[in-house]
Amino acid sequence: MVQTDPAPARSDAPEAPRPDAAPAPLPGPVPGESAGLAVRDVVVRYGAGTRTDPGTTAVAGVSLAVATGEVLALLGPSGCGKSSLLRAVAGLEPVAAGSVAWDGRDLTGVPVHRRGFGLMFQEGQLFPHRDVAGNVAYGIAGMPRAERDARVTELLDVVGLAGYARRAVATLSGGERQRVALARSLAPRPRLLLLDEPLSALDRGLRERLALDLREALRATGTTAVFVTHDHDEAFTVADRVAVMDAGRLLQVAPPEDLWRAPASRRVAEFLGYQAFVPRGAGTVLAVGPRGLRLVTAGAPSSGDTWAATVVGSVFRRGAVETTVDVVLPGADHGAPARLVALAGGGGAGGVDEGPEPGARVHVAPDPAGCAVVPA
Known part of the structure; x- marks a missing residue:
């Protein structure tokens, strides 16, 4: 049933099977196998x-x-x-x-x-x-x-x-x-x-x-x-x-x-586009999805649920302001910052309606709706 035009057959060659030929009967069923x-x-x-x-x-x-x-x-x-x-x-x-x-x-x-x-x-x-x-x-x-x-x-x-x-x-x-x-x-x-x-x-x-x-x-x-x-x-x-x-x-x-x-592993989460992994203990990490980070009100204090960050730039895409930030994640090796994307607005009492200027100091927080817990 491969859809290609057959090449002209030689007079002494066997006739090529037609693509609409009925499938041949298959061997008998294998015990325990289901349909499909x-x-x-x-x-x-x-x-x-x-x-x-x-x-x-x-x-x-x-x-x-x-x-x-x-x-x-x-x-x-x-x-x-x-x-x-x-x-x-x-x-x-x-x-x-x-x-x-x-x-x-x-x-x-x-x-x-x-x-x-x-x-x-x-x-x-x-x-x-x-x-x-x-x-x-x-x-x-x-x-x-x-x-x-x-x-x-x-x-x-x-x-x-x-x-x-x-x-x-x-x-x-x-x-x-x-x-x-x-x-x-x-x-x-x-x-x-x-x-x-x-x-x-x-x-x-x-x-x-x-x-x-x-x-x-x-x-x-x-x-x-x-x-x-x-x-x-x-x-x-x-x-x-x-x-x-x-x-x-x-x-x-x-x-x-x-x-x-519920990605079964960090590798699966990485391929799906999860952008950061934060240790949680008990052999698990918090995987932050591509839209799993929120920009919270400027000046909010840093806590276990919010992290200080520096703005790199902002763009409007797919109906939302996406702000690129450099943030040191909890448990990061040598305190090296990770460059992540956070959505403006929805993270604090006042929210953020548009992206702040590059260089601004802000805070970001993971949004549970855009994150998953996966094995470390």
Whole structure:
């Protein structure tokens, strides 16, 4: 179900499988496995093969499950192994150890085009010689024409492109092309849709809008999906649960709100954008989120809950004044100041309505709503 135009086949070559071919029956169920995707202790290595060259381990024993109808985001920095894991699930990369199963049936040895999975990548890879409808219909060419046309019309409406069927691909914007690619991926009703950074080539404003639309399209079609991204805002918008990866390992899997409010480790909190970590005792630290620090009334006394700081500068962004400050945090090594961002206003009785001048001495305080307690 990989959406690419097949190359012309030689007369003596076996016929290439059609992308709309029905997925082959899978092996019998594995006892104890549930419906949906099950990844168990999967290892992916590159360049291995000799005793002296162990190769590079891209995925190091990852286990996770995706229930039918669920959307899971694989989130992590570049090079953490999330795309390698996605490709292993698709069958595009060999699994060095572990297993991948669908509905309790082991996929070992099942080729890519027989897994019944759809793929969507960063570049939509549309066919320029086909119009919008032709691109969407590519993977369902074997359907009766009336049924195929109805499916194309339905999906163009789902992705917000009703009336675009006869438009040439060259006339579309980047966001519109990705919508067409999504509709094409959904057309064959894949058992599982695998999306690898599908929005990363777009500007931030467009990514934010399309993330919402992608979420609604997956919900409307009841599609089970695994979505790879390095952007936690995208992951939180699109996914039912988020799996954070780092250095080939799975660090935490949780619904977006639970992940944000209770990171399982300092590394997870750092990746999510928590900007400072203050010792609390009992093996924990207070993680201060990107909007977890407030500027309090100038001249307020320093206490255990407020810290003296020096203003570096202020900007108005996303509906609030953000003030950059240098502050020595409790427990800081050698008393070195940390450069953090505090929101103006809401921290004291008088509040602060606009950013103070650079060099001003102020006090800041953590806002419990924007902080979390994590293991040290």
